[in-house]
Amino acid sequence: MTDDTISSYLLFAEQPENKFVEGIKSLLQSHWNIPESEGSYEYFVDERRLKTQSLDELFTHLHQAHSAGxxxxxxxxxxxxMTDAQGYPFEDVSNIEVWSWSWEFDYGVNEPGRPFATKNVERYVSAITLLSTILDPVYAYGKRMETVDPDTVPDEEGLTNHVVNEIFWLNIFSEPLVEKFGRDRILSAPAWRVDELDTGTIVLIAEDSPVRPSKEWQGSRSKIADHLGM
Incomplete structure (x- = not known):
């Protein structure tokens, strides 16, 4: 994406075969839907825009594609x-991007709009959490805007060696990363939300909003980094 988005990247040591489709199916089972346009589902396969009326055909194409969205x-x-999204700076790292428009999380100066924005944060985080349970990434992060400083995210070697250089709005630590930083230390981090999954993975959300965090949570990322000894 090139516009103002909230983008999260789930990173894998190797291509998560079949799991992209499994992740989508798990979302559908959790009451997400694939939008229809004139009775057809729209999707992308290897940079081609396709349409079909059959979910079976859609899943087959997604499964066979090198890149899909x-x-x-x-x-x-x-x-x-999106699989192997171009926004990630290292082509040798397999990834899945999960994104939404920033305005979905922004209530602006309109305080009555806060519940709307907060609900969308909850929806987004719940989707990322579900996908993480199914896909089991080594590491994941999420922030406003797709682009990221390459020095703050791992290349293939860094991912293999479980290197984490920065705390973002959304952070997902797999078991090896949890062991590296310490489970109790991560769970006690001064973050807006910390969830431990059945898989042992920990999802840490630094602030209550990726766009307009409340005063209580502003500056949380640097405090969390200090807490984790980064």
């Missing part, structure tokens, strides 16, 4: 999913 929605809130 699709949009899912829940209660009028949309997220996009």
């Amino acid at each position: 699709i949009t899912v929605e829940k209660d009028d809130f949309e997220i996009g999913l």
Whole structure:
């Protein structure tokens, strides 16, 4: 994506075969839907825009593709999913991007809009959490805007060696990373939300909003980094 988005990248040591489709199916089972246009589902395969009326055909194409993308929605809130997205700075790292428009999380100066924005944060985080449970990434991060300083995210060697250089708005630590930093230390981090999954993975959300964090949580990322000894 090139516009103002909230983009998260799930990173893998190797291509997560079949799991992209498994992740999408798990979202559908959790009451997400694939939007229809004139009775057809739209998706992307190897940079080609395709349409089909058959979910079976759609899943077959996604499974066979080198790169693929699709949009899912829940209660009028949309997220996009892309395999091996170009926004990640290291081509040798297999990734899945999960993105949504920043305005979905921004209530602006309109305080009555805060519940709307907060609900979308919850929807986004729940989708990322579900996908992490199914896909089991080595590491994941999420932030405003797709682009990222290459010095702050791991290349292939860094991912293999479980290197984490920065705390972002959204952070997912797999078991090896949890062992590296310490489970109790991560769980006690001064973050807005810390969830431990059944897989042992920990999802850490630094602030209550990726766009307009409340005063209580501003500056949380640097405090968390200090807490983890980064």
